[in-house]
Amino acid sequence: MSKGPVLVLGARSDIGLAVAHAFAAKGHPIQLALRNASTFEANRMDMVIRYNVAVSIHEFDVLAIDKHAAFIDTLPALPAVAVCAIGLMGDQIENERDMSAASLVMRSNYEGPATILGLLGNRFDEYGEGTIVGISSVAGERGRATNYVYGSAKAGFTAFLSGLRNRLAKRGVHVVTVLPGFVLTRMTKEMALPERLTAQPAEVADAIVRAVAKKTDVIYVRPIWGLIMRIIKAIPERSFKGMKI
Numbered sequence: 001m002s003k004g005p006v007l008v009l010g011a012r013s014d015i016g017l018a019v020a021h022a023f024a025a026k027g028h029p030i031q032l033a034l035r036n037a038s039t040f041e042a043n044r045m046d047m048v049i050r051y052n053v054a055v056s057i058h059e060f061d062v063l064a065i066d067k068h069a070a071f072i073d074t075l076p077a078l079p080a081v082a083v084c085a086i087g088l089m090g091d092q093i094e095n096e097r098d099m100s101a102a103s104l105v106m107r108s109n110y111e112g113p114a115t116i117l118g119l120l121g122n123r124f125d126e127y128g129e130g131t132i133v134g135i136s137s138v139a140g141e142r143g144r145a146t147n148y149v150y151g152s153a154k155a156g157f158t159a160f161l162s163g164l165r166n167r168l169a170k171r172g173v174h175v176v177t178v179l180p181g182f183v184l185t186r187m188t189k190e191m192a193l194p195e196r197l198t199a200q201p202a203e204v205a206d207a208i209v210r211a212v213a214k215k216t217d218v219i220y221v222r223p224i225w226g227l228i229m230r231i232i233k234a235i236p237e238r239s240f241k242g243m244k245i
């Protein structure tokens with residue numbers, strides 16, 4: 001893999017920061033994009049000192065769609081790899097009652113990530129190379145009563161990434177879809193997660209670095225999640241309705 005710049009959208013996320021460290025450790029210059037970017041200087045310096053690579057920070061709100069093109073123009077260089085780690089779980093019960101809360105979850109997990117990666121895809125298409133990594137979720141593989149607002153947005157994002165990959169495959173641009181199961185992060189800190197099914201952010205990051213190098217299309221991070229989701233998807237809807245899952 002050439003040592004081109006790696007853009008991490010949502011760099012404050014536990015997974016996003018781990019991804020930035022993993023690519024920086026391999027010698028890639030890093031572009032960290034996040035909200036309230038000015039508060040991230042210590043993280044930037046830490047990465048520069050540890051890995052001796054160029055690291056820049058950029059203000060970025062995934063919901064500000066009309067500013068996405070200008071955002072790409074402010075980057076020091078067109079990235080070789082763009083990773084989107086942005087997401088918002090929200091609260092399912094609140095999302096059932098308050099449609100603006102539901103809309104925020106839908107836009108943060110689908111509309112915003114899809115539009116910025118779509119624009120980057122167009123730039124990579126013109127340039128003739130590049131890799132896009134979208135972090136979606138197993139939650140998008142089947143609508144569950146307890147998490148379907150978040151899950152449906154992730155389903156849309158997964159379908160978008162699949163279409164983008166198939167559109168750009170002939171153009172030298174690769175798209176990796178990441179479907180993690182449980183990961184121990186700020187997003188899941190209130191949940192009791194089964195240890196054997198729960199990855200650490202660094203594990204997700206290493207799996208992404210490998211998938212980019214090998215041009216893998218879809219990864220579950222822990223392969224057991226591929227099996228779990230095959231079983232969950234095979235349950236007939238009639239039975240699924242009665243399950244607490």
Ligand SMILES: NC(=O)c1ccc[n+]([C@@H]2O[C@H](COP(=O)([O-])OP(=O)(O)OC[C@H]3O[C@@H](n4cnc5c(N)ncnc54)[C@H](OP(=O)(O)O)[C@@H]3O)[C@@H](O)[C@H]2O)c1
Pocket residue numbers: 010011012013014015016034035036060061062063084085086087088089108135136137138179180181182183184185186187188
């Ligand atoms: N943890 C899991 O078990 C798990 C499982 C499957 C998939 N995922 C996905 O993995 C990705 C990373 O999540 P994580 O677990 O590392 O959780 P996290 O630490 O909560 O990261 C989510 C990040 O999204 C950012 N974000 C939300 N809205 C944004 C906006 N409008 N503009 C810019 N950034 C915004 C947040 O920014 P702020 O820091 O500014 O709030 C935060 O840094 C997400 O896509 C998540 O859905 C996580």
